[in-house]
Structures are given as C-alpha cells and as structure tokens.
Amino acid sequence: MLFDRWSDLGRVLLVGGAAYVALVLMLRLSGPRTLSKLNAFDLVVTVALGSTLATVLLSSDVSLAEGLLAFAVLIGLQFLVTWTSVRWRGFNKLVKSEPVMLVHQGRLLPLAMRRARVVEDEVRSVLREQGVARLEEVEAVVLETDGSMSVIRQHDAPSETLSRMRAPDSELAPFH
Structure with a gap:
C-alpha cells in the first residue's frame, strides 16, 4: 500500500x-x-x-x-x-570510562589492550593514520573515553609531560 x-x-x-x-x-x-x-x-x-x-x-x-x-x-x-x-x-x-594507555615508550601493553578489547592491528592502523611508521617513534597511545585513540609521538611530547608520564604500575591501570 x-x-x-x-x-x-x-x-x-x-x-x-x-x-x-x-x-x-x-x-x-x-x-x-x-x-x-x-x-x-x-x-x-x-x-x-x-x-x-x-x-x-x-x-x-x-x-x-x-x-x-x-x-x-x-x-x-x-x-x-x-x-x-x-x-x-x-x-x-x-558514567564514563577512563582513558587507558595501550602503548608506552614504543612498547605495546598486551594486558591493557586485551582488557580494552583492542588488537594490535587497530593500534597500528591509528599509527599509520597519524603518519607514524614505527612503534618505536611513539611515546604513548591512549584509548580515550570516547573510543578514539590519541597518539603522542616521542618528539612531540614536552619534557614535562614525559617526566609525569610513566609506565603504569600494572598494564591494567588507567592512564591519567
């Protein structure tokens, strides 16, 4: 009809x-x-x-x-x-999740990635989108609360940020 x-x-x-x-x-x-x-x-x-x-x-x-x-x-x-x-x-x-560090100082954090249900290919895809050729060039990749990933390159991170940013005590710890 x-x-x-x-x-x-x-x-x-x-x-x-x-x-x-x-x-x-x-x-x-x-x-x-x-x-x-x-x-x-x-x-x-x-x-x-x-x-x-x-x-x-x-x-x-x-x-x-x-x-x-x-x-x-x-x-x-x-x-x-x-x-x-x-x-x-x-x-x-x-009501909101916390950001989670997935990569720290060029190293994937497998436990954090598993807990966040993110696979390595997704992280590498985000790196390619940001023009990053090698994981070693990255200071951190953070899974944000909205599901996007932020990439902080080693040369882009100010020294004060680098001194405050440390590897999580546990790979499952949220990034702050």
Whole structure:
C-alpha cells in the first residue's frame, strides 16, 4: 500500500517539521556537550532522541506535545548527568570510562589492550593514520573515553609531560 490517507502525510509533514525544529532548538539551548564525542551514556541519549523523533513522526498515537516533552526529559537528564559528573568525580567515574594507555615508550601493553578489547592491528592502523611508521617513534597511545585513540609521538611530547608520564604500575591501570 502506498499510503492510507492524505491527512496522514500532512500530519508527518506538520508534526515532523515542528518536532525537528523543536529538537534542534532544544539541543542548541542545552549546549554543545549534549552531542559531543560519544561515550556510552551520550550514545544512549542520542539513540533515544532519534527513536523519539521517529516515533513522533510516524505514530499518530503520540502527540507532538508528548514528543516534545520526551525530548525535554532526555535532554534534561543528559544535562543533569553532565552537570553532576563535572561536579562530583565519583559520579563521573560511574558514567564514563577512563582513558587507558595501550602503548608506552614504543612498547605495546598486551594486558591493557586485551582488557580494552583492542588488537594490535587497530593500534597500528591509528599509527599509520597519524603518519607514524614505527612503534618505536611513539611515546604513548591512549584509548580515550570516547573510543578514539590519541597518539603522542616521542618528539612531540614536552619534557614535562614525559617526566609525569610513566609506565603504569600494572598494564591494567588507567592512564591519567
């Protein structure tokens, strides 16, 4: 079936446009942190916002007002979680992972890589993307909280950073 009624198509256009504009405005008002690089919590909120938008668009059982309230609840909860995590370190640890050092002074850290579920090929791929030919050129590779990897070359790391950066006592220790 192509469609049931013209009024259903009109509803999708009207409610969809209004919901889209409202969502964009709410996200702009909530600040850039709402959809920053994604950690697990951010991903859940982003998927929930998309699902809510789809439901508002396609389900005549959900009114525009209910959809807008759902957007506000999700964005409000995201704001509350980020606000709390900035002010309370324990809460931050609860909702976010910590960075993990995967390479230190040109050496892969196999236990840390296994615990982080990262294979050597992934690390070497990131090194190639950064133009690093040899592992020995790297001071550190850190798996960041958003899942990306940061590469610190030996010649790029300032001496004060190098003196503070040390091999973890245990390969499983997070990088700070």
